[in-house]
Amino acid sequence: MTVLKIEKLPHNRFLPEYKSEGAAGMDLYAAISEPIELKPLERTLIPTGIKIELEHGYEAQIRPRSGLSIKYGITLINCVGTVDEDYRGEVCIPVVNLSNETYTIQPDERVAQMIIAKVEQAKIVVETELTETLRGSGGFGSTGK
Helix, strand or coil, X not given: XXXXXXXXXXXXXXXXXXXXXXXXXXXXXXXXXXXXXECCCCEEEEEEEEEEECCCCEEEEEECCHHHHHHHCEEECCCCEEXXXXXXXXXXXXXXXXXXXXXXXXXXXXXXXXXXXXXXXXXXXXXXXXXXXXXXXXXXXXXXX
């Protein structure tokens, strides 16, 4: 099991937490003192009130919460965000309102989830030609529905 070190900032009231025994992601909370209204297609950065230190070879993936996405159209601008192991600033959540309704983010609301994942840096090798495959260069939709 990997260790995640967390620095709790003064404006934070809740640490990230897994909500069930089998949860892959831990919930992140909006460390805000006042509600934030998000109009349709508006985006903003929500502070979480935490800084993290990851072990070497790990990243933190920031993902949308499925309930906020399907019920209210609230998701992340970059879909899945990456917190690199050498980043030491506050973890913030770039949210966007994709619905037609204004949504209000409340203080201490669960706004995203964080997954800790092992990563490996690749050795880049430049080739003049790549191996052929049956799919070849077939891209979007080339394998069917």
